Amino acid sequence: MTRATIHTKTVDEDEMQLRARRCEALLEALRAASSATAALSAWARSRGWDERILARKLETATRPAPDDVAGLLGVTPGAPTGFRLVELTSGARVLSRADNWFASARLPEPVNAGLRDGLTPFGALIAPLEPRRELLGVTRLWRPVEKSAHGMPQELFRLSAVVTGLYAGARAPLAVVHETYLAALAL
Numbered sequence: 001m002t003r004a005t006i007h008t009k010t011v012d013e014d015e016m017q018l019r020a021r022r023c024e025a026l027l028e029a030l031r032a033a034s035s036a037t038a039a040l041s042a043w044a045r046s047r048g049w050d051e052r053i054l055a056r057k058l059e060t061a062t063r064p065a066p067d068d069v070a071g072l073l074g075v076t077p078g079a080p081t082g083f084r085l086v087e088l089t090s091g092a093r094v095l096s097r098a099d100n101w102f103a104s105a106r107l108p109e110p111v112n113a114g115l116r117d118g119l120t121p122f123g124a125l126i127a128p129l130e131p132r133r134e135l136l137g138v139t140r141l142w143r144p145v146e147k148s149a150h151g152m153p154q155e156l157f158r159l160s161a162v163v164t165g166l167y168a169g170a171r172a173p174l175a176v177v178h179e180t181y182l183a184a185l186a187l
Contacts, residue, residue, distance in 0.1 A: 019186040020143070023156055026185055027138065030159060034131050035123025036179055040088055040095055043185065050091040055121040058097075059085040065101045069176045072136075072162050073103050080104075084115055084122070093184045098122075102175040106167040122163075126174060129165030136160040142183075152183045 026043055033039035037053050045051040065073060065081040075081060082104040088096045100122050104112050107126070114125045123131060139158040163175040 019152060022186040023142070026181065027157060030181075031135060034133065035121075035127070035163070036088070036096070036098070036133075036159075036177070037121040037123030040090070044090040044095075049093065052090070053095070053121055053124075054089050054119045055084075055086040055098075056089055056094075056119065057084060057086050059083070060116060062104070065176075069101045072176045073101065073173045075103055082107075082112070082115060086121070088121055094182055095185055096182055097180045099178040100175055101177075103173065106165075106172055106174055122175060122177075126163070126165050129167070129174065131163050131165045131174065132171075133161040133163055136162060152186065154183055156181050156183055156186060 029039045041051045061083045064078045067077045070077045082102040084100045111125045141155045159179045165174045
C-alpha cells in the first residue's frame with residue numbers, strides 16, 4: 001500500500017527525532033485525556049494554533065454497529081446505533097479522522113442533535129457526562145528513519161477506545177471510537 005507523504009525532500013535526523021518526540025508526547029496526552037477533543041485542544045494551544053477543535057462531518061448515519069462494537073457498547077447486535085465519521089480540525093489543519101459509533105439512546109437529545117447537525121466534536125458534546133476513555137489499542141503507522149528521503153506518511157498512528165460516561169446515575173459505554181492521527185500534528 002502506498003502512503004502519501006507530506007515532504008519529498010530529505011529530512012535530517014534532528015528533524016525526524018523532533019517529529020518523533022512530538023508524536024510520543026501527543027500519544028501520551030491522548031492516553032491521559034478524558035477525551036481526544038480535550039487533548040487536541042491543549043495540543044493546538046501549546047503549538048500556537050487555533051485551540052477551537054471542530055468536527056467536519058464526512059458521514060452521519062443510524063445503523064446497526066458491527067457485532068464487536070455492539071458488544072463493547074453493550075447493545076443488542078443489530079440494534080440501531082449512531083455513527084459519525086469526522087475530521088477534527090484546528091483552523092485549516094486536519095488533525096485526525098474519527099469513526100465514532102455511539103449509543104444514541106444513552107445520550108441526551110441536545111447531544112444527539114449536536115452530533116447530527118453541528119460541528120462540535122463528540123468529546124465536547126458529552127463533557128457534562130464526565131467522559132473517560134478506555135484505550136483498546138494503539139497502532140503506530142510511522143517510525144522515524146535517519147535521513148529519510150521519504151518524509152512522513154500522512155497517517156501517524158491509530159487509537160481505538162471505549163468512551164464511558166454517566167448514564168442513569170451510573171457509568172456506561174457511550175461510544176466506541178477509532179481515531180487516526182495525521183502528520184500535521186507533528187510538523
